[in-house]
Amino acid sequence: MSQRRRRSLALLTSGVLALPLLTGCGAGEDEGGPVAAGQDIATTAREKVADGGVLRWAVDTLPDTLNTFQADADATTARIAGAVLPQLFVLDAKGRPVANPDYLEKAEVVEREPKQVVLYKLNQQAVWSDGREIGAADFVAQWRALNGKDSAYWTARNAGYERIEKIEKGKTDLEVRVTFAKPYADWRSLFSPLYPKQVTGTPDAFNEGARGALKVTAGPFALGAIDKKTGTAALTRNPRWWGRQAKLDTLVLTAVPRAERAAALAAGKLDLAEIDRTGADRIALARRDAAGKDAAGKGGAGKGDADKGGAGSGGAGSGGAPAHGPGAAMTPAQATLSWAVAFGTDEDKATAEKESRDKHVAAVKRYADEQTALRNFTVRKSLEPAYTQLAMNGSTGPLADERVRRAVARALDRKALAELVLKPLGLPAKPVGSHVALAGQRAYADNSDALGGQDMQAAQALLADAGWRRGGKITEPAGAKAGPESAPQDDGKTPSGPGTGNDGLYIVGQDDEANGDPRSAAGQRPQARPAGPGERPAAAAPGDAQDRPSPVLAPAPFGAQQEVSLLAQAARVAAAGTADAAGTADAAGTADAAGTVDDGKRSAARDGDAADPAEGTPAPAKQATRTSGAMLAKDGKALTLRFVLPAGPGSESLRAVGDRIAQMLRKVGVNTETTKVADESFFKDHIASGQYDLALYSWPATAYPATDARPIFAKPEPAADGSLLVEQNYTRVGTDHIDQLFDQAVGELDEDQSRELIRKADARIWAAAGSIPLYQRPELVAVKPGLANAGAFGLGSPRYQDIGWKKPPTAKDKKK
Numbered sequence: 001m002s003q004r005r006r007r008s009l010a011l012l013t014s015g016v017l018a019l020p021l022l023t024g025c026g027a028g029e030d031e032g033g034p035v036a037a038g039q040d041i042a043t044t045a046r047e048k049v050a051d052g053g054v055l056r057w058a059v060d061t062l063p064d065t066l067n068t069f070q071a072d073a074d075a076t077t078a079r080i081a082g083a084v085l086p087q088l089f090v091l092d093a094k095g096r097p098v099a100n101p102d103y104l105e106k107a108e109v110v111e112r113e114p115k116q117v118v119l120y121k122l123n124q125q126a127v128w129s130d131g132r133e134i135g136a137a138d139f140v141a142q143w144r145a146l147n148g149k150d151s152a153y154w155t156a157r158n159a160g161y162e163r164i165e166k167i168e169k170g171k172t173d174l175e176v177r178v179t180f181a182k183p184y185a186d187w188r189s190l191f192s193p194l195y196p197k198q199v200t201g202t203p204d205a206f207n208e209g210a211r212g213a214l215k216v217t218a219g220p221f222a223l224g225a226i227d228k229k230t231g232t233a234a235l236t237r238n239p240r241w242w243g244r245q246a247k248l249d250t251l252v253l254t255a256v257p258r259a260e261r262a263a264a265l266a267a268g269k270l271d272l273a274e275i276d277r278t279g280a281d282r283i284a285l286a287r288r289d290a291a292g293k294d295a296a297g298k299g300g301a302g303k304g305d306a307d308k309g310g311a312g313s314g315g316a317g318s319g320g321a322p323a324h325g326p327g328a329a330m331t332p333a334q335a336t337l338s339w340a341v342a343f344g345t346d347e348d349k350a351t352a353e354k355e356s357r358d359k360h361v362a363a364v365k366r367y368a369d370e371q372t373a374l375r376n377f378t379v380r381k382s383l384e385p386a387y388t389q390l391a392m393n394g395s396t397g398p399l400a401d402e403r404v405r406r407a408v409a410r411a412l413d414r415k416a417l418a419e420l421v422l423k424p425l426g427l428p429a430k431p432v433g434s435h436v437a438l439a440g441q442r443a444y445a446d447n448s449d450a451l452g453g454q455d456m457q458a459a460q461a462l463l464a465d466a467g468w469r470r471g472g473k474i475t476e477p478a479g480a481k482a483g484p485e486s487a488p489q490d491d492g493k494t495p496s497g498p499g500t501g502n503d504g505l506y507i508v509g510q511d512d513e514a515n516g517d518p519r520s521a522a523g524q525r526p527q528a529r530p531a532g533p534g535e536r537p538a539a540a541a542p543g544d545a546q547d548r549p550s551p552v553l554a555p556a557p558f559g560a561q562q563e564v565s566l567l568a569q570a571a572r573v574a575a576a577g578t579a580d581a582a583g584t585a586d587a588a589g590t591a592d593a594a595g596t597v598d599d600g601k602r603s604a605a606r607d608g609d610a611a612d613p614a615e616g617t618p619a620p621a622k623q624a625t626r627t628s629g630a631m632l633a634k635d636g637k638a639l640t641l642r643f644v645l646p647a648g649p650g651s652e653s654l655r656a657v658g659d660r661i662a663q664m665l666r667k668v669g670v671n672t673e674t675t676k677v678a679d680e681s682f683f684k685d686h687i688a689s690g691q692y693d694l695a696l697y698s699w700p701a702t703a704y705p706a707t708d709a710r711p712i713f714a715k716p717e718p719a720a721d722g723s724l725l726v727e728q729n730y731t732r733v734g735t736d737h738i739d740q741l742f743d744q745a746v747g748e749l750d751e752d753q754s755r756e757l758i759r760k761a762d763a764r765i766w767a768a769a770g771s772i773p774l775y776q777r778p779e780l781v782a783v784k785p786g787l788a789n790a791g792a793f794g795l796g797s798p799r800y801q802d803i804g805w806k807k808p809p810t811a812k813d814k815k816k
Contacts, residue, residue: 031755032094035440036428036776039093039796040380044788046244049804054250055787058264058273062226062233062255067210068193069146071156076233076253083235083251083800084219085193086126086134094440095385095795097188097703102126102220102243103134105174109187112749115165116180118187124174125242128196128218136169136176141197143167143178145206152203159707160190183747185754186704220246220801231255247804259649261782266373271784272791275379276650277425280780285324286375325367326360378783380791381425383776385701387432388421390661390772393692395716395724395732398468398639405733405769406451407462408641408694411668413454417657418775425778432773435713435765436705436758439776440795442751443705445759448773450766459668463632463639470669472633474626632669640671641693644686647676654696657774661694687730698777701795705758706746713765715739733770 063077081087088104089097099107103126111117126134145153146161165181180187196216200206214223220241224234235251256264262279264270275283342353390412398404414431422429432438433446452458632639645651645658655676662672672694677686686692702708711727715734719725726732741761748754765771779792789802 032096032437032442032444033439035094035383035795036430036438037381037383037794039792039794040382040781041791041793042380042783042788044806046247046802048807049247049788049802050807051245051247051804052249053247053805054252055248055790055803055805056252056254056269056271057790058256058261058270059233059253060255060258062228062231062253065211066214066223067195067199067206069155069157070207070211071154073156076255079253080214080223080233080235081193082219082798083221084214084217084223084238085195086218087192087797088120088194089188089192090797090799091703091795093794093796095438095701095703096440096442103194107188109749112183116183116187116749118178118180119170120176120178121170122174122176123242126218127240127242128216129222129238129240130216131240132196133173134194134218135173136167138194138197138200139176139178139191140167141200142191142195145200145203150203152207154203154207160184160186183749185746185748185751186707189704189707220244221251224250241801244801246801251800251803262374263370265377265782266370268373270782271787273782275780275782277653277778277780279782280379280381280425282371283374283377283379283782286371286377289371290375325371326363376785378785380781380783381427382779382792382794383422383427383438384779385438385795386698386777387438387701388657388696388698388774388777389435390774391687391692391695391697391731392770392772393690393694393730393732394768394770395690397693398466398641399693401466402769403462403466404468404639407459407466407668408665408670409451409769409772410453410455410459410462411664411670412661412772412774413664414448414772414774417660420657420660421653421775422778425780427778429775432776434759434762435699435771435773436702436709436762438701438795441701441703443755443758445762447759447763447766450763451769451772456668463668463670466634468632468634468639468669470628470630470632472628472638473636474628474633474638475636628669630669631666631671638671639669640673641665643672643674643694644682644692645674645676645696646679646682648679651679658696690726690730690732696774706742706754709758709761710739710742710746713738713742713761713771729770731770733768735764735768738764738768 059076059079061074061076063074063080064072066077066080067073068077068081086103087100088107090100092098101123103123105121105123107118107120109116110119120139122134128134143161143164144150146155146158147164148155148158148162163180163182163184165179167176167178169175170177178187178190195210196218198205198216199210199214212226217223217238220238220243221235222238224236226233231254233253235253237246237249254264254270256270256273258274258276261270261273261275262282265273338353338357341349342357344350390409392399392405392408394400394402394405399408415429418429418431430439431448433448434444437443437445627633628638643658643662645655655674658674662674665672683697687695687697699712712729713734714727714729715736715738716724716726716729716732724732738761741757741764745754745757745761748757779794781792783791786806788804788806789799
């Protein structure tokens with residue numbers, strides 16, 4: 001495994017979003033332009049934040065390891081490290097690395113020739129919790145553990161360390177000189193976090209010693225008890241901290257699955273939690289109901305009304321049903337029927353119906369109580385340091401032709417797709433223009449012109465040039481497609497457990513317990529998880545346009561319309577007979593353009609299964625000529641692309657985007673067959689293995705694109721066994737030139753020149769059309785009132801010591 005791959009994999013596995021992913025017109029503070037959305041953290045001066053208190057902060061799981069450089073490190077590992085270990089460089093609000101004055105007085109390149117030398121001047125007060133000064137010995141131990149020369153260290157994040165030649169003490173104990181054998185532009189990415197030599201000094205200590213405990217730390221917080229039973233990890237104020245004292249006494253990281261966070265917030269178990277769109281909608285409805293703005297009235301009904309199908313928080317909707325929550329979809333007729341069965345003469349049915357009604361009453365009451373509590377929370381919003389892309393598998397099938405990939409890209413209205421997800425949330429909906437950075441970061445430049453924007457005529461011309469024609473003859477068996485023939489159509493699995501992402505958009509590299517991603521043979525674990533679990537969307541009050549379920553939360557009705565159309569056509573075919581069936585093939589093929597195949601539900605005919613033996617073997621018959629109609633065909637095959645999407649709860653947003661893309665492609669004659677697969681198999685069985693044509697997933701942004709983006713877009717190389725080594729390039733699209741530009745950028749010490757090389761690489765990636773960035777992912781965080789300096793951090797790093805509870809307003813403040 002290459003050193004480049006190891007760093008990227010660790011970055012992705014750890015899910016470090018705040019640490020590692022407007023055209024730039026030149027160097028300076030404005031390079032990269034403004035951020036798409038700023039931080040929403042209730043910024044408050046420290047003097048207005050009270051000393052003391054406890055904050056309960058939701059995490060997905062407790063970490064398997066506290067060593068961020070190991071393959072199974074996750075987002076919780078990174079959060080703990082950020083609070084208890086030295087971070088020499090942190091990210092500002094624009095996602096740009098800046099020296100952390102708590103640890104560094106200065107860090108700079110002091111020599112370029114004959115070799116690069118970086119001089120670190122440490123804060124003279126910086127000490128480990130055991131009283132020892134932070135110094136060169138810690139740097140040396142970490143370098144030796146991570147440079148890849150000693151295989152006894154089980155590492156997953158090595159890039160950059162292998163370029164170091166030596167580390168030595170400077171003129172004083174507070175100076176550390178790092179000499180590089182090869183120049184390294186991303187030197188700021190090194191030694192963050194910095195572990196004490198007790199952790200990195202020996203393979204045993206590195207591999208096992210820091211998995212469950214950190215005896216020596218050096219942050220504003222120290223690591224307290226990790227309780228697997230309660231699912232909590234306590235961070236306590238560090239008494240040896242030399243910087244500004246942490247405002248909180250204790251920060252309790254609490255493992256709560258995302259689908260359960262609304263209930264946990266309502267129950268008082270959490271104060272701060274990243275939530276999905278459904279959770280944000282619930283809080284918005286609760287606050288609206290509390291303000292008395294619900295058209296149907298506020299508050300909940302009593303038990304008697306609940307027995308009639310009612311009582312939820314939010315008042316009554318049509319026919320007396322609750323406006324949202326349990327029972328919102330129940331009609332008066334259904335409520336009457338339920339009452340009739342419950343009090344009917346059939347005792348068995350009556351007993352069963354009464355039990356069902358009792359459960360319903362309990363669910364309604366529970367929902368109403370939760371809504372009452374949720375009205376006290378605020379949702380803070382920004383955009384995550386990650387973008388969602390349309391990935392095109394260029395290794396086989398029609399998408400192996402660059403012209404077809406470019407045509408697919410030119411058919412997309414990226415702004416409309418961004419608006420579909422972000423506009424309902426009140427967030428900026430500008431498409432992402434770079435694969436390697438986000439707006440605000442210095443490497444960012446909108447290079448999408450290298451491919452071009454939406455242009456239906458250009459897309460059709462590219463497809464025609466590639467030999468795809470409308471009305472082409474179809475000679476392949478009915479149901480065959482032009483995509484990878486070996487691709488398993490579905491795995492027959494049903495997604496288990498709660499949802500797996502806060503908005504259903506998969507992000508490669510963020511660890512989540514629901515992923516089910518296996519570790520590779522090398523001990524690494526490629527990560528891909530949905531960004532949030534997702535609860536069922538709450539229905540809005542009739543007539544309230546703003547509160548209707550967003551198309552982001554549920555698939556568009558297009559698939560249902562096609563199903564009706566197909567059923568109608570099937571009926572006509574059955575009536576007309578076999579001869580007419582061939583004549584209607586054009587219409588059936590067109591309808592299949594946006595066909596949807598659920599896991600394990602493909603028909604036998606479509607799978608090519610043999611006919612029922614009971615019906616006998618029909619004599620071979622000459623197949624009537626079929627054409628592709630309004631869709632495209634070539635060499636007897638229709639242009640059908642397999643669009644793989646996750647089927648689980650929490651992926652509604654993802655599927656809505658997929659539906660819209662399918663409609664856009666249909667306009668240029670491209671069929672898409674949407675295959676919904678189990679969440680746990682989405683990445684490992686489809687994306688990583690290349691069993692897809694089109695897919696949607698996300699990459700984290702990075703402050704160090706020369707290092708971290710390189711493996712994502714590296715040209716695949718053949719292995720000795722004939723397989724393809726793709727690193728993290730799951731589109732299998734790459735060029736030698738792109739690789740060369742990244743290699744030049746990582747070794748270029750002139751920062752302006754390095755960023756220009758990165759932008760050139762990005763333009764080439766756009767032109768290759770394997771990955772099409774769509775939009776920056778939304779970040780939604782539920783926050784208890786009074787919490788300061790925390791919430792939606794956007795591209796920036798949390799400053800843990802400043803987080804706390806606001807002081808009560810003084811009489812003077814009240815007068816203002």
